[in-house]
Amino acid sequence: MQGMSKRHAFDAAIALQPQGGGLFQGATSPAYANMIGPFGGITAAQVLHAVMVHPHRQGVPVALTVNYAAAVADGRFVVHAHPVRTNRSTQHWMIELRQQDHVVITGTALTALRRQTWGGHEITMPQVPRPDQVPEASGRIGSAWIERYEWRMIEGGVPQVWDGRGQDASVTRLWVRDQPPRPLDFEALASLSDVFFPRIWLRRATIVPVGTVTLTIYFHADEQTLAQAGTGYVLGQSRGSGMRNGYFDEQAHLWSESGELLVTTHQMIYYKE
């Protein structure tokens, strides 16, 4: 029956062909296209996927850093995922994505065998309305990747009027999930870590040209957490901290619908103004 079920766009987008020696061939996905090149989140998911399908992987992702060294061109790419250090319970990866032999993306990842310990989250999910109490966003700006997600904006949406009268704070809170729903996995979390529109748009109420230059994701979720989260919504909360001379940072947290912390993530973004 498998041949009859249509593959989810996300699975199609992150699919890689093993070439041996830690090399994997993939291609950009028109379904996840951004204004220029692909959505940064899908690129992060693709490079993480190379680690996930690597035959020597040990454990699950704990940390991932993805550096956007150049624009990813539409078309094929090769990812090289290399486990440079394997310890008893941790494994460190270096990753490169190349197009026509030029480095386009670099990254590092840490996978680990996690064992049960005391735990306690200090940043708790904010009190927000349930997903079904928040209207689904429609009439979004026209990048393909935005259609791949279902959006329920709680606060801090894209400015309604681009009048240059920005606000002092840039907090965004939203419910989001794959459209159509798909069970959460690490690659999905990597992609979801990049769904927040750039904080500077809220601060300036102007479409400032921007581009993520580096993205780091810390996975609090393990396989058990993911299984519990299933196809539920994810609550995302993002804010900026500093904007100066061409670069600003954002941080975000992702929680499962039931309030489990899934991800802490940070990125540095280039802006031109």
Add this chain to the structure above:
Amino acid sequence: MQGMSKRHAFDAAIALQPQGGGLFQGATSPAYANMIGPFGGITAAQVLHAVMVHPHRQGVPVALTVNYAAAVADGRFVVHAHPVRTNRSTQHWMIELRQQDHVVITGTALTALRRQTWGGHEITMPQVPRPDQVPEASGRIGSAWIERYEWRMIEGGVPQVWDGRGQDASVTRLWVRDQPPRPLDFEALASLSDVFFPRIWLRRATIVPVGTVTLTIYFHADEQTLAQAGTGYVLGQSRGSGMRNGYFDEQAHLWSESGELLVTTHQMIYYKE
């Protein structure tokens, strides 16, 4: 007269001998020893220094990720800093630190030519007493590196009693600077990004074995900011967000004494309990 002035311990610790081809030889510094191996901050400063002294470097650091793949052994090491992509205004680096041909540290860095733009910080320096109003900490636990800094703890210090009765929140605020004072540079900021004792000690009031596995630093400061900050104190504020199954994260901000945001930093830490 230069020969008569004693080199600062920090400059001695980060000193590297170029070997050609982006290879630099260095050594751990007893002055920055931690309980086991060196202080993680000095290792971050050493690998960043390899980028800073690389003859092909373009621009100043914007982001740095350092992965602690294994314990750094006392003694010599070789750092390889490699500019894998150089664009018009940005340059992406991959970094490896090796000992006896084993990878011990991996990292990536972004340097950039920064130009003046609109800016605006959203996370502002908290209202705290001036450094001279905060008593200098004394009688610190006995790692050498701690003596290399002057500490003025405002709140959230190391628990006075290790009675297992931790607290819900883990915010630490402190004034800190090199001891003796030394003008701030990027390497100093890299090291200062790791001065916060592990958040889990505050949460648990127990000496839980810990080790940073990955550290990311975003530099808001450029050369002008650093020149203005000079040898002044740095205000650091740190807190945790999630602790689960062997790993927790911390985030911190560093400000100059006059309130300029210098750094946003995050790390993921292994713990055993």
